[in-house]
Amino acid sequence: MERFKILKKLGQGGNSEAFLARDKKTGKLVTLKFVKKVPVSGENGEPGPFAVEAAILKEFDKRNYKELVKTGRIPCFVALGKDYIAVSYVPGQNLLEILKKKRRLKEKQVIRIAKDLLTILRALHESDTPIVYRDLKPANIIVNSDGKACLIDFGAARLYKREKETDDTVNLGTIGYAAPEQYGSLGQSDEQTDIYCLGMTVLSLLTGINAKDSDALSMARSGALKNVSPQMLAVIERCIKAGRDNRFKSLKEVEKSIKIIPLKTSTIRLLKVALVVVTALLTSAAITFGAMHEEKAVQVIKDDMEVRIPAIRYRLSIARQRIADIADTLIKEEDI
């Protein structure tokens, strides 16, 4: 611990507290995470509370994640102690704080964030032993100075073992964002779990709803909120299906669907513009036609006013007279 100098508290989760610190050895900023509630193990050869997280972060060096680590999109491992872990500091603004300030984000911005997250998640999953992140939520996303979304806190992440059929450790993840299978008894979490968390994250960014509130969630999913396009809502809806068989099969599919949303919305916008242009053209054509034949039209209207309308009036008055005569005759006949 003497290696690090704590600068300030960054935040706290259910089991840990995070601090910003400086690594005296390298001079770089790091995030120090201390265990809060769980009893400290690791003394009798048992793995410590951050052993799994450290193993996963070390995995990044072995794999082709260098670009992501280099650009600070995911943290890299620095040091591990009995009750703490040090990882590289990811500077930027926390998405939860941005959301609290703005209440909700615009769809364009959310699509950009979703694409960034998908790049990271795909990198984690598309490997022989995929890493399931399992705790995707606005609080774990940092938007850096380039406007790129970065992932922090791999505390809930696990290596996915294909042959394993048993359930996960229960209650890892965050209520509201966690997929049904993360609560246990429904099998091991996998790529579909991250797809669910991504869907919930995107929905809460767009609508500002509390993901724990099932009534608000139902309302947001019904399409009652106007700032979410139907195309976006359809993608989210498929991400957050309770049954994982009904969700997107892979992150690649999600990426594909999200990429075409701006195209779809721009197509709709184009169609609307085309409709306005066509209406304007037709109206102007009608006005031009009228202007070209103004004299004729005036003459026709004049004729109508002077000749045709009085003639129609005359005929109508005759008809009225005849009907009155017939009615009189009928009344007289009845009287007789």
Added chain:
Amino acid sequence: MKVKACIYTDAGKKRAVNQDSSLIKVASAGKMGRISFVAVCDGMGGLSKGEVASCKAIRTLENWFHEELSLMLGIDEDKIWDVIEISWRRLLADINRDIRRYGKHRGIRLGTTLTALLQIGRKYMLMNVGDSRIYLVSRKDVQKITHDQSLVQSKIDSGVMLEDEVQNSQERNVLLQCLGHGSVPQPQIIRGDIRMSTTVVACSDGLWKTISEKELFRALCPQMCVTSEDMLEECKKLTMTAIDRKEQDNITVAAMCLEY
């Protein structure tokens, strides 16, 4: 406590009329918190106008919930369940009499099963006549809490028949008790506690004869019930699976997720 609920029903591919009826009622009852009530009645297919019998039973239960139960909520917690039980027994006699009278006037025989569960706080009471079922699905397992009043079940209980033989038995649709046909039935009335978040699933035999308890758990355990819409979708999927497995009967599933 939060309650999410849905009902899904389908007449099935062969039947023109859906003879099942069901209801779910949720209300806030002051110091007792949320109370919820679920019931499923399966009008008997072999008898004509089964839909009238099941509908009559459900309407009576609905009136009971609104008019009688609301008056009982002032009673002390230790006495309320006894009062409700007495009220339920009278209610069953009333339904039985009304359905019999309807049949007698028209010269027809009709009947219905009835299964219902009332939850107040962390306690519940259920009544059951016939072979509709109620399951309690927790985060870890599923438990059938009703006991079928059918011929095959009595044979299983007395050791004459094995559970595996039920599927091929000619007598699998024969009921020992039902409402509207014969004298007042002896209902199964039991009480219990709900210790954790649980989904109460009431269903007609159209569902449980083809869907296993494991499938029911995977579809409707509380962790799967994120919203009522999700529950409805899962109920629909279960029903479609039952139909795909050549189930001919009407299918009804009423589910309530009680989140503590």
